[in-house]
Amino acid sequence: MKVTFIGAAGTVTGSKTVVESNGIRILIDCGQFQGIKPLRELNWNPLPVLASSIDFVLLTHGHLDHCGWLPRLVSQGFKGKIYCSSATKEVAQLILLDSGKIQEEEAERANKEKYSKHEVAEALYTVAQVEKVFPHFRVVKTNEPVSLDAEISAVFVNAGHIIGACSIELQLENKTLVFSGDIGRDNDVLMFPPTKPKKADYIFLESTYGDRLHPDTDxxxxxxxxxxxxxxxxxxxxxxxxxxxxxxxxxxxxxxxxxxxxxxxxxxxxxxxxxxxxxxxxxxxxxxxxxxxxxxxxxxxxxxxxxxxxxxxxxxxxxxxxxxxxxxxxxxxxxxxxxxxxxxxxxxxxxxxxxxxxxxxxxxxxxxxxxxxxxxxxxxxxxxxxxxxxxxSAHADQKGLLNWLSELENKPTKVFLVHGENQPADELRIKIKENYGFDCSAPLMGQVFEI
Missing domain, CATH: 3.40.50.10890 (Rossmann fold)
Known part of the structure; x- marks a missing residue:
């Protein structure tokens, strides 16, 4: 089994992780890069693997940094299925349509007012390209296994964070890989507390607020x-x-x-x-x-x-x-x-x-x-x-992230820290090592691990 980190490694946006097993390719999230220009420019690059070779996309939730590259994926040849919760499908469709419209409007405005550095400003994708994503969606129920292949299944469980957000437990090659997605807070105003994993051989944990605690303010x-x-x-x-x-x-x-x-x-x-x-x-x-x-x-x-x-x-x-x-x-x-x-x-x-x-x-x-x-x-x-x-914040802080690991009944082989800038990820790595003794690392963009 091979895992490749092609987004949200050393940064908070562009979530994309490829899992390859027995000829099957699964993409966990397909997010858009945001922030500094070198990151935004990555949105224009093709994936390091052919889009047409990806069999499934498993979507944790509908924020743009987790679903916003789907129109590019489909336009580059993806023909597989996109699995997510019902609410995530609704959110992703809404956000993608809005994003496509904004992309078109900003390109049009840049051309009209001539402030783009490019001779002709182009939209990253159009509303028409967004609409071609929708037939690929497949809705799953939470807490029920979904069979992807003869020997691969996935379970989506509530992650808090936003409506429809899930963590994903992927079962393959007799191993359990848990992808946290973005984890919500235990005391969120609107969302229910996230479900904590009980068993995991490998964990892919977000680290957005890995170096800080939310203030106890009103x-x-x-x-x-x-x-x-x-x-x-x-x-x-x-x-x-x-x-x-x-x-x-x-x-x-x-x-x-x-x-x-x-x-x-x-x-x-x-x-x-x-x-x-x-x-x-x-x-x-x-x-x-x-x-x-x-x-x-x-x-x-x-x-x-x-x-x-x-x-x-x-x-x-x-x-x-x-x-x-x-x-x-x-x-x-x-x-x-x-x-x-x-x-x-x-x-x-x-x-x-x-x-x-x-x-x-x-x-x-x-x-x-x-x-x-x-x-x-x-x-x-x-x-x-x-x-x-x-x-x-809709994200768990350092204490919340550590607490999310607290109900594991086994010691995972490794914890990968993703979806975080370098310092927060490294401080969380140290805290996880001190609290649980888990082997923990923050992968770099493009890094490949064999499991």
Whole structure:
């Protein structure tokens, strides 16, 4: 058996791991690289294995860094099946369609305004290419084995993190390989705690927050403080947010604050077709989260939900105080950029960062105190107040990752740390060795291991 790490090794995005056994090739996740330019450029490269030679894709969840390269995979000849939970299929379809649309729009805008370094800017993939992915999806039930081949099966189990997210237990050659996917928190506002593995010979564990602990702070109280302070200045609060789970978590907290009469009676806007669509997925998949149908209905009444870009323009030029939740979560694209073009240079504006910001993203630059940001080829001075609410991460922290390993009944042969930058992965490696004595390493991009 051979395992090749072709993404999310030494970095947090582009999750892709190839498992080869007895002539069968399985790709665990098929994510898009995000962040610094050298990583983004990898999205244009073909895989080190032929796409047509891959038999199956097993998808842990629907975030872009786990599913966002599927259109390229299919366009390069993949003809196999993509297995995932029902909710992940819905999320992935939503996110991929939105991504394809953004790719097309940004290429068109770059060509029109001539700010691309390329003679002709091209989309990484189009909406039409996205739609060709959908016939490959196959929905699986959680906790039930799925037969991939005569001697290969997989079990998908709840990972928390976002709606539909799963860890995957792969059985082959009398061994159990466990792929964590992204692991959620035991005390998440919306998601149920992740299921911990009981047996594993090899573990492929995410390490996004491998070097830190989430602060024991009150995210709801922080939101209250920032919104009221901004309102007092007559300003706008902008919350760049991942459209799936994070946007709904923010909505839930704002809804609670509004019920408690702790925040002002101003417009609360969800400006993201994907965020609105994701809320529909919450309605349709109640078993995946803690909200009741009544909660969902009551929350939806509080917010102005924008899908049409004409309404975005109207909201942007509305001078009154407001709170806007808009994608993308790392400020890499989407409608949040349109708001920031107008508001980032105003000192009465507050930008609240509520999730992980990968290296090289605008969100990371804002957190690091950038004095200006580049948006659509132009530079804008940063005069807005930038705040971070760390307690809202959908990822387990170092303690949570260690706890996820706590119910193993056997000592795994090896733990591979993926989906993390080098320092977090290495600090987690040390902690796992100290706590459990497991052999542990952080593979490099392109590294191959024989099992």
């Amino acid at each position: 995210a709801k109280a922080e939101l209250e403080t920032y919104i009221n302070a901004t309102f007092a200045k007559g300003g706008t609060t902008i919350i760049p947010s991942f459209a799936v789970e994070r946007a709904q978590t923010i909505m839930f907290l704002l809804w609670q604050l509004k019920q408690e009469h702790k925040i002002p009676d101003i417009p609360y806007i969800i400006d993201s077709p994907m965020g609105v669509g994701a809320f529909d997925i919450f309605f349709n998949n109640l078993k995946w989260h803690k909200l009741t149908l009544e909660d969902c209905k009551a929350m939806s009444r509080m917010f102005v939900m924008i899908t049409d870009y004409k309404d975005t323009i109207e909201a942007i030029y509305n001078k009154g105080p407001k709170v806007v939740i808009a994608a993308s979560g790392m400020v890499t694209g989407g409608r949040v950029l349109s708001y920031l073009e107008r508001y980032i240079g105003l000192p009465e504006t507050t930008v609240v960062i509520v999730g992980y910001q990968a290296e090289g993203t605008r969100g990371r630059k804002l957190l690091e105190g950038a004095k200006e940001v580049k948006i659509y080829g132009k530079y804008y001075p940063v005069e807005a107040k930038i705040h971070e609410i760390e307690g809202l």
